[in-house]
Amino acid sequence: MAATVVMPQMGYDMHQGRIVRWLKKEGETVTRGEPLAEIETDKAVVEMEAYESGVVRKIVAQEGATVPVGQVIAIITGPEEPLPADIEKLLQAPPAAVVGQEAAPETPQPSARATEATAEISEIRATPIARRLAQELGVDLATVKGTGPGGRITEQDVRAAKPGKAAPSPAALPSTGQEAVRLVEVSRMRQAIARLTTHSAQTTPHFYVTAEIDMTQCLELRAQINKGPESQGVRVSVNDMIVKACALALGKHSAFNSFYREGKLQLNPMVNIGIAIAVEEGLLVPAIPECNKKSLAQIARASKDLIERAQKGHLMAEEYTGGTFSVSNLGMYDVESFTAIIHPPQSGVLAVGSIRKVPVVRGDQVIVSQVMKVTLSVDHRVADGAQGARFLVEVKRLLENPASLLA
């Protein structure tokens, strides 16, 4: 019954994970459901559970190793069972054939991207300073011949291999004026954001629709709710009302709650709205699940909880991968409007600007209104301008007649 444990896919955009710590040693017994290892993804450190009971017979990927999704990282056997004779075959088995891969709920596996990162596991022998320098100087260690003991790449080898060569000092990067240009490390989250947004911008044809929404009534209602017993102790934010309005609008305009997949449209039954949260290392977009079934107060409570846990780094993988539509709000920064990049595989994102007091002509009167500009980014493969406009007008209608949000 030997079973392989593979690097699980804990999110749509996860291509590889790092083994932070094995929680079971070789030879230790493990029960299905027990934590087996700590895995670091681009966004969090997550405990991986065992999918089989038995004995951890062999740990294939050591602590600290970065391993592509689907690759075997350990082998579990029965209590008295030795390592299977065909272990080599097991280790080489393609990801699809292995046991224990987590099927991420509601976020179908990406097609080919999971296997791309295989080449990143390094077999290069280089000293710590050589590795650091290579990164600073932009030298690919794979192209450097090591002259140290056992072919180890040393500091000298990297300097010799540097394009332009003969660099006596480590800071010999091109300079602008007097200040030397520096290369600094970025967080894994920053790298993930870079990868994801580049992928989205390059593969998703975006178009944008902007509308102005009069928020005067919304603000009044919000003040009332927060004073009254309906809020049940949770303060409702403007963003919560926007999320609720989007959820209602998405119910009618299901294209914006769908994923474009190779010529087909995957219609998602649940409306899970991601909210963009700025955290110290970058940006997270965890989703409030089933917004179409939640009251405003429930959305407010869920949103508050997500924000708190995002800032502490306590989100679960499925929370920041399960979104079907997103709202990105920069209202608190006094910006008029902006456009957002769609979070694949979603088809739309609403970028929300500040609420400003502006003179508005109503009838023949000029009155002061509280107006907010929102910009919808749409995946053109999924919908066209007219559909986008209709969706946005629906959101506008709901927010300008906010009693409907209390339904």
Added chain:
Amino acid sequence: MAELTLREALNRALKEALERDPGVFLMGEDIGAYGGAYAVTRGLWKQYGPERVRDTPISEAVIVGAGIGAALAGMRPIVELMTINFSLLAADQIVNTAAKLHYMSGGQLEVPLLIRTVTGGGGQLGATHSQSFEGWYATVPGLRVVAPATPYDALGLFRACLKDRNTVIFAEHALLYGVRGQVPDEYYEVPLGLAEVKRQGSHLTIVAYSRMVHIALAAAEQLARRGVESEVIDLRTLRPLDTEAVVNSVRKTHRAVIVEEGWQSGGIGPLLALLIQEQAFDHLDGPVVRVAGADAPAPYNGRLERSGIPNEDAVVKAVESRFGL
């Protein structure tokens, strides 16, 4: 300035201590009429008398225990353990009493006891008389451990130890008593916890103490002949340890070799290697290399014994094989 042997420098240190402080007295086996097994106390008994230069029975526990008592009572005892091998008989007094009383009395008590002792092998004295335990004592919080390599440092460190209010293990290498060096006539001190760069270099750092400093310097000389410049750091004090000096040097040279005479599996080297890799990891251009004594009881046979003690060739060979230099 005068050229003194390390023995003479220590003799001067002891004389000076007896002269300056009436609370100072010496205790040990054969240190009086005989002048000391290694002749460090020669002449002092005659000059200062048996009250202040006291011969003791052969009982290390008594020597250290009495020293602790005297120190607690306000005296400034300097005791001699004939060799560090015999300190094991006083280990409980040293580790469980001298090193602890200040802490366990909540700071009410102090044990300013200076324990001079002789360390090291290479003299064909057999397995039980050729050991280097200063590395052990350096792992005990509450102690100071000092191990000079030159007459200048011996005198300067000794003076600093006398001013310190902790128990000090002052480890003198048996084969260094005859080493000569310039010593100033005027008063100076070498502070505890301060390493010294004994030779500047840019390609690698060799860290050593006591007799191994001389081995490191000889190896550096050999390496320099082919253009490899070694920085030699003399720790001088094992506790407190001057990590900063070592790490700064390794950050500059990117390579570290730790040389010590004690057994491979112990000593100060493993701690130092840990600290280097913790604090200078991204600067390392090779593994932290250690050259240490063979993991075996010292053989009596002279040639065999020497083969187990690091020499300059062993250091040079390690540099060649581990760094490819």
